[in-house]
Amino acid sequence: MKRSLEERDVLILGGGFAGAYVARLLRGREATIVSRENFMLYTPLLPEAASGTLEPRHAVVPLRVMCPRSELLLGTIDGVDLEARTASVDGRTIRWNDLVVALGAVPRTLPIPGLREHGLSFKTLADAINLRNHVLQRLEAADAALEEQERDRHLTFVFVGAGYAGVEALAELSDLVEDALRWYPRLREARRRWVLVDAAPRILSEIPSKLGDYAARELAARGIEIHVGTTLASAAAEEVVLGDGTRIPTRTLVWTAGVTPNPLLREWGLPLDERGRVEVDDVLRVRGHEHVWALGDCARVPNTRSEQPDPPTCQHALRQARRLAKNLAGEPEPYGYRMLGQVATLGRHKGIAEVLGLRLRGFPGWWVTRTYHLYQLPLVQRKFRVVVDWTVALFFRRDIAELGQLGHPEGL
Numbered sequence: 092m093k094r095s096l097e098e099r100d101v102l103i104l105g106g107g108f109a110g111a112y113v114a115r116l117l118r119g120r121e122a123t124i125v126s127r128e129n130f131m132l133y134t135p136l137l138p139e140a141a142s143g144t145l146e147p148r149h150a151v152v153p154l155r156v157m158c159p160r161s162e163l164l165l166g167t168i169d170g171v172d173l174e175a176r177t178a179s180v181d182g183r184t185i186r187w188n189d190l191v192v193a194l195g196a197v198p199r200t201l202p203i204p205g206l207r208e209h210g211l212s213f214k215t216l217a218d219a220i221n222l223r224n225h226v227l228q229r230l231e232a233a234d235a236a237l238e239e240q241e242r243d244r245h246l247t248f249v250f251v252g253a254g255y256a257g258v259e260a261l262a263e264l265s266d267l268v269e270d271a272l273r274w275y276p277r278l279r280e281a282r283r284r285w286v287l288v289d290a291a292p293r294i295l296s297e298i299p300s301k302l303g304d305y306a307a308r309e310l311a312a313r314g315i316e317i318h319v320g321t322t323l324a325s326a327a328a329e330e331v332v333l334g335d336g337t338r339i340p341t342r343t344l345v346w347t348a349g350v351t352p353n354p355l356l357r358e359w360g361l362p363l364d365e366r367g368r369v370e371v372d373d374v375l376r377v378r379g380h381e382h383v384w385a386l387g388d389c390a391r392v393p394n395t396r397s398e399q400p401d402p403p404t405c406q407h408a409l410r411q412a413r414r415l416a417k418n419l420a421g422e423p424e425p426y427g428y429r430m431l432g433q434v435a436t437l438g439r440h441k442g443i444a445e446v447l448g449l450r451l452r453g454f455p456g457w458w459v460t461r462t463y464h465l466y467q468l469p470l471v472q473r474k475f476r477v478v479v480d481w482t483v484a485l486f487f488r489r490d491i492a493e494l495g496q497l498g499h500p501e502g503l
């Protein structure tokens with residue numbers, strides 16, 4: 092059966108940070124978000140969702156509640172025809188007046204032997220839940236192991252990529268394991284090994300060096316092994332090998348070594364830079380296409396305040412979305428934003444923050460980081476749920492139930 096052409100005013104591809112905020116802030120026009128999920132993932136809370144400090148559902152915001160004036164079209168974008176001004180969503184052809192491309196980025200994998208087969212990614216809510224279950228399964232397997240060598244292997248966790256995602260996830264999960272060991276008396280004296288690997292000469296290279304150095308000292312004091320200036324050479328089911336020849340027996344390899352713009356963008360004839368990001372001008376319009384706009388991790392967005400392209404962060408995606416929502420509704424004006432600071436948590440009661448030139452670490456850094464995320468998280472009811480989770484976590488240890496069954500019912 093041939094489907095008729097559907098018409099939409101502003102079609103937003105992607106319901107992540109950038110797309111959802113454009114839809115939420117747009118006034119005077121009708122927006123339609125195309126997204127594979129019916130929620131926006133608040134990625135800075137993902138490490139806490141993985142470690143169980145936060146209920147995973149509370150790290151996401153339902154798009155219908157966040158953007159009540161917009162239509163939500165749940166589906167996968169298969170193609171865009173820039174000439175005909177149409178997009179194909181699960182076989183439906185939709186014509187748009189303005190198109191907003193906000194398809195984000197995907198994990199950047201390298202052709203390292205064994206990486207695809209044995210590496211765990213950490214980008215989506217499913218990844219966070221999977222990682223938590225995997226770590227808890229390792230504790231069970233270590234408890235059941237008959238040989239010391241095998242037990243040590245289960246209790247060794249290797250993270251490759253020491254940016255925000257890798258450092259925060261490692262710090263949170265090592266706290267989870269320390270908490271959980273209370274219920275594994277046989278493992279209390281067992282050796283736990285956490286290894287952080289990065290090709291850059293220091294961890295958290297995106298933040299000021301003093302804070303990055305503090306983070307490295309803090310992690311090292313907890314016994315976390317940091318291998319900087321080295322890469323992953325190969326991975327197998329029971330071992331990883333680093334570029335400097337170090338062999339690490341492990342059953343856990345987490346790959347958080349950066350992201351790359353959504354590869355779908357290459358198929359539509361959009362102007363892309365050398366990294367595959369969509370080229371936009373200072374009003375966020377795609378070069379050469381009057382009614383196509385792009386922002387967020389998938390775009391190379393020039394910033395008139397910093398005079399550099401924006402880095403791929405939530406706070407930049409949000410500011411770009413604010414500008415674009417205005418540009419779509421009225422006379423477009425250039426985008427400019429001066430970053431106010433950077434924050435990161437390093438597990439319970441520890442964090443780092445640089446806000447308006449002030450550097451904080453330890454408990455104050457952790458408190459500022461949490462307060463900042465609470466402020467940024469959309470919807471009052473979401474903020475409340477997160478505060479309740481955090482308050483409960485202050486008084487009780489983390490839950491250690493391994494819920495790998497979730498989403499996989501056995502059926503009749």
Ligand SMILES: Cc1cc2nc3c(=O)[nH]c(=O)nc-3n(C[C@H](O)[C@H](O)[C@H](O)COP(=O)(O)OP(=O)(O)OC[C@H]3O[C@@H](n4cnc5c(N)ncnc54)[C@H](O)[C@@H]3O)c2cc1C
Pocket residue numbers: 104105106107108109110125126127128134135137138166167168169193194195196213214215255256353355386387388389403404405406407408
């Ligand atoms: C683990 C992790 C932690 C992070 N922590 C921080 C932090 O602490 N602070 C910070 O500033 N930044 C952080 N970031 C970076 C931040 O998440 C991104 O910069 C931000 O999400 C970019 O927003 P976006 O809308 O461009 O992309 P995304 O938020 O990735 O959204 C892209 C959307 O497009 C959808 N999509 C993709 N392909 C299709 C398709 N074919 N069909 C339909 N929909 C599709 C995706 O499902 C997604 O909803 C973190 C990222 C990760 C992965």
